[in-house]
Amino acid sequence: MKRRSSSGGLSRRTVVKGGLLTTAAFFGPWQHTRVLAQGAKKPIKIGLTCDASGQYGNSGQDDLRGMRMAIDEFNAKGGVLGRKVEWITADTETNPATGTRVAERFISQDGCGFLIGAVHSGVANAITQVANKYGTIYLNSNSSAPSEAGENCSRIKFVWDGNGTNFSKAAVQNAVSGIGKNWLLLTNDYVWGHTTSAATKTQVEAAGGRIIDNLLVPQNTRDFTSYLLKVQQAKPDVVAMAIGGDDMKVLRQQISSLKLEEKTAWINNQQDWPDIWGAADTLFGVFGTTWYHKLALPGVDDFVARWKKANPQSPIPVPGNVSYNGYMATRELLRAIERAGSTNNHAVIKQLEGHKMSASDRMQHFDAYIDPVTHQVQQTIYLARRNRKPKDETDLYEIISWSKPEATQDDAAAQKCKLKAFPEVPTFEM
Amino acid sequence: MLELLPHLLNGIALGLLFSLVALGFMLILGLMEQINLAHGSLFALGAYFAYAVCAAKLPLPNEAIAAWAAVPLGWRFATAIVVAPILVAPFGLVLERLMRRTYGRDPLYGLLLTFGVAMVLEEMIRVIWGTRDYMLPVPNDIGGGFIMLDLIWSTYRFWAAAMAIVAMAGVWFIVERTRFGAMVKAGAHDSEIVQALGIDLTRLRVWIFVLGTMLAAFAGVVMAPLWGIRPHMGVDAVVPAFLIIVLGGVGSFWGAVIGGLLVGMVVGLSAAYASEWSMLSMYLLLIGVVAFRARGLFGKKSVLEV
Numbered sequence: 107m108k109r110r111s112s113s114g115g116l117s118r119r120t121v122v123k124g125g126l127l128t129t130a131a132f133f134g135p136w137q138h139t140r141v142l143a144q145g146a147k148k149p150i151k152i153g154l155t156c157d158a159s160g161q162y163g164n165s166g167q168d169d170l171r172g173m174r175m176a177i178d179e180f181n182a183k184g185g186v187l188g189r190k191v192e193w194i195t196a197d198t199e200t201n202p203a204t205g206t207r208v209a210e211r212f213i214s215q216d217g218c219g220f221l222i223g224a225v226h227s228g229v230a231n232a233i234t235q236v237a238n239k240y241g242t243i244y245l246n247s248n249s250s251a252p253s254e255a256g257e258n259c260s261r262i263k264f265v266w267d268g269n270g271t272n273f274s275k276a277a278v279q280n281a282v283s284g285i286g287k288n289w290l291l292l293t294n295d296y297v298w299g300h301t302t303s304a305a306t307k308t309q310v311e312a313a314g315g316r317i318i319d320n321l322l323v324p325q326n327t328r329d330f331t332s333y334l335l336k337v338q339q340a341k342p343d344v345v346a347m348a349i350g351g352d353d354m355k356v357l358r359q360q361i362s363s364l365k366l367e368e369k370t371a372w373i374n375n376q377q378d379w380p381d382i383w384g385a386a387d388t389l390f391g392v393f394g395t396t397w398y399h400k401l402a403l404p405g406v407d408d409f410v411a412r413w414k415k416a417n418p419q420s421p422i423p424v425p426g427n428v429s430y431n432g433y434m435a436t437r438e439l440l441r442a443i444e445r446a447g448s449t450n451n452h453a454v455i456k457q458l459e460g461h462k463m464s465a466s467d468r469m470q471h472f473d474a475y476i477d478p479v480t481h482q483v484q485q486t487i488y489l490a491r492r493n494r495k496p497k498d499e500t501d502l503y504e505i506i507s508w509s510k511p512e513a514t515q516d517d518a519a520a521q522k523c524k525l526k527a528f529p530e531v532p533t534f535e536m
Numbered sequence: 537m538l539e540l541l542p543h544l545l546n547g548i549a550l551g552l553l554f555s556l557v558a559l560g561f562m563l564i565l566g567l568m569e570q571i572n573l574a575h576g577s578l579f580a581l582g583a584y585f586a587y588a589v590c591a592a593k594l595p596l597p598n599e600a601i602a603a604w605a606a607v608p609l610g611w612r613f614a615t616a617i618v619v620a621p622i623l624v625a626p627f628g629l630v631l632e633r634l635m636r637r638t639y640g641r642d643p644l645y646g647l648l649l650t651f652g653v654a655m656v657l658e659e660m661i662r663v664i665w666g667t668r669d670y671m672l673p674v675p676n677d678i679g680g681g682f683i684m685l686d687l688i689w690s691t692y693r694f695w696a697a698a699m700a701i702v703a704m705a706g707v708w709f710i711v712e713r714t715r716f717g718a719m720v721k722a723g724a725h726d727s728e729i730v731q732a733l734g735i736d737l738t739r740l741r742v743w744i745f746v747l748g749t750m751l752a753a754f755a756g757v758v759m760a761p762l763w764g765i766r767p768h769m770g771v772d773a774v775v776p777a778f779l780i781i782v783l784g785g786v787g788s789f790w791g792a793v794i795g796g797l798l799v800g801m802v803v804g805l806s807a808a809y810a811s812e813w814s815m816l817s818m819y820l821l822l823i824g825v826v827a828f829r830a831r832g833l834f835g836k837k838s839v840l841e842v
Contacts, residue, residue, distance in 0.1 A: 159768060163667045295812060321807075324815035328763040328772055329550060331693060332807030332814070335542050338687045355669055356764045363674075364681035364688045384668060421668050 153212030160200025172432030227251035241532030255482035270302025273394030286343020379426020551800020560751030576770025582753025628749025785835025
C-alpha cells in the first residue's frame with residue numbers, strides 16, 4: 107500500500123525524487139553556469155564594496171571616488187562593449203560580517219557581475235569568500251595584507267595595492283644599516299597588521315637586525331599612552347608601525363604631541379593619503395606609498411585635474427594612493443572586459459592574469475604587471491617622508507626613493523597562493 | 537618595580553578618564569534606572585560642539601568668526617569646555633521627553649529608544665560634519681609633554697585626569713550633599729512615596745537627565761584631544777561606560793569611580809605587558825567580578841535584575 111503525505115497527497119518516494127531532482131538542478135553540473143542578465147545591451151553592473159564608516163570609512167570613500175571616476179570616463183566614451191556601466195555601493199562598515207552581507211546581496215540580489223573595493227583585509231577576505239562561491243571577479247583595490255595575495259589568494263581575486271612585504275622590502279634594508287639594529291614592532295591586531303609585521307620581522311632579521319618587542323594594538327585603540335611608555339622604556343633604534351586607518355591618525359597625533367618622533371626613528375609600513383590629510387603636522391618618519399599626486403611624471407597633472415573636476419565636493423582636494431588604486435583597478439577591469447570582448451568571467455580573468463601595464467599608463471616610474479601566480483599587481487614602491495618645502499598646501503610628501511617591482515616582490519606569497527583550476531571556478535556571463 | 541611604576545601611574549590616569557566617561561551614564565542609570573545607549577552620541581556631540589567653538593567653525597557671519605578666531609586658543613578652549621555641554625543639554629531634554637513613556641515599563645523599551653536615538657544622532661553628525669576626523673586643538677600651556685621617571689608624558693592627559701576629578705567631586709556633592717540629590721535618590725528608591733510627599737518627580741528626572749547629558753558632553757570635550765573626533769566615537773565611550781557601571785555596581789557613585797580605576801589599571805598594565813590581552817582584559821575583569829558579586833562591587837538591586 108502506498109503511503110501519501112497528509113499535506114500534499116504525494117508519496118514519500120515522489121517527494122524524495124522531486125527533492126533530488128531539484129537539488130541536482132541547482133548543484134549538479136549546471137552549477138557552474140549562470141547568466142545574470144539577458145541581452146547584449148543590458149548595462150554591466152558593478153558592486154563597489156566600500157567602507158563609509160568604521161576605521162577605514164574615509165579611505166573607503168576615497169577609494170569610491172577613484173572607482174566612480176573610472177566608470178564615468180568609460181560611460182562618457184560610450185560604455186564597455188557598447189553597454190553602459192552601472193554601479194551600486196553600500197557601506198561595508200570596516201566589518202567583515204557586513205562585507206559578507208553586502209557582497210552576497212550585490213551578487214545574488216542586485217545582479218552585480220563584478221565587485222571592487224575594500225581597505226580592511228578582513229573585509230577583503232570576507233568578500234573573497236562570497237565572490238569565490240559565485241565565481242564573481244573581485245578586485246581588492248586597497249587592502250594590503252600579504253595574505254591577500256598569499257594564503258587567501260583566489261583565482262577570482264586581483265589585489266591592486268602594494269602589500270606589507272613590498273613596503274618592508276623597500277624600507278627595512280637601508281634602515282637597519284643606516285639607523286640601527288634594534289627594532290620594535292607596533293602591530294594592529296588583525297590580519298593586515300600581523301602579516302605586515304611578520305614581513306618586517308623577516309626583512310629586519312635578514313638584514314642583521316633584531317626585533318626586541320612586538321606590541322599588539324587592538325583595533326579601535328584610542329589611547330596609546332601605555333604603548334608609548336613601553337616604547338620609551340625599550341629604547342629601540344627603530345619603531346616599525348603596522349597601524350592602520352583611524353588608529354594610525356590618533357597614534358600619530360599622540361606621538362607628535364609628545365615630540366617622540368625626535369627620540370627614535372619611526373617607519374610606517376604604508377601611509378594612506380586619507381589618513382594623513384588634514385593632520386600634516388603629525389606626518390613624521392619614513393613611510394611607503396604607491397603613488398603621489400606630485401610625482402614628476404607625464405600624465406599625473408592631467409589625472410589630478412580630471413579627478414578634481416570629477417570630485418568637486420571631495421573633503422580631500424587631490425587624489426592620493428587610495429583613490430588612485432580604486433581608479434586603476436576599475437579602469438583595468440573595464441579594459442579587460444573590452445579585450446575579452448565579453449563579460450564571461452573566465453575570459454576576463456584570462457585577460458587580467460599576467461597583464462602588463464606600462465609605467466606611463468599607470469603614472470609610476472616602472473612598468474607594472476599582474477602576477478599570474480598570486481594575482482597581485484607588482485608595481486613601483488615609493489618611500490616618502492614629510493616635505494619640508496611644500497609647493498602648496500597639498501604637497502605633504504617628499505618622495506625619497508622608488509623601487510622596481512622585482513626588487514620588492516613578495517616571494518613568499520607565491521609559495522602560499524594556490525589558485526583553483528579554471529574548471530573549478532563557476533562561470534557566468536552578464 | 538621602577539619599570540612598573542610608570543604603568544601604574546598611567547593606569548590611574550586612564551582609570552580617572554574612564555570614570556569620567558562613565559559618570560553621566562551612571563547618573564541616569566543609577567538614579568533613573570534608564571539605560572541610555574545614546575550616552576555615547578551625546579559624548580560625541582560634546583566633542584563636535586567643542587571643536588566648532590575651539591576651531592572657530594561656527595555658523596556665524598564671517599566677521600564674527602574672524603574675531604573669534606583671533607581670540608587666544610586658551611580662551612577658546614576654556615569657552616568650549618563650558619559651552620559645549622550647554623549646547624548639548626537640549627538634546628538631553630528632548631531625549632528625556634521621548635523616554636517618558638518608557639518609565640515604569642520593561643527596560644527594553646527605553647533601551648531600544650535610546651539605541652535608535654543614538655543612531656539618529658550619529659547620522660546627524662555625519663551629515664553636518666562629514667566622515668573625516670578632527671583633532672581638538674589644545675592650548676600650548678596644557679599641551680605637549682613633560683619628563684617624569686625619565687619618560688615623556690602627555691601634559692594634557694594629567695589635566696584631563698584633573699578635570700575628571702573635579703567633575704566627579706561635583707557629582708558626588710550634588711548627589712550626596714544636596715537636597716536635590718536626596719530627593720532624587722529617594723525617588724529612585726520609592727517613587728510613589730516621594731510623589732505622595734508632593735515632590736515633582738517628573739521635574740527631578742528632567743534635571744537628572746540634563747545633568748547626565750551635560751556630563752556626557754563634558755567627557756566628550758575632555759577626551760577629544762586624546763581620542764580624536766569622529767562620528768562613531770560614541771561607541772568607543774558607551775561600551776567601557778556600560779562595563780564600568782556593571783563592574784562597579786549599578787547606582788553606586790563609588791562603584792563607578794572604583795570600577796573606572798580598575799578598568800584603567802587593567803587595560804594600562806595589560807597593554808604594556810601582555811598587549812594582545814589589552815582589549816580583552818576589561819571584559820575578563822568584568823567576568824571575574826560579576827562571577828563572585830552579581831551586582832558588581834558596590835551594587836544594589838537594580839533595573840538590570842527586573
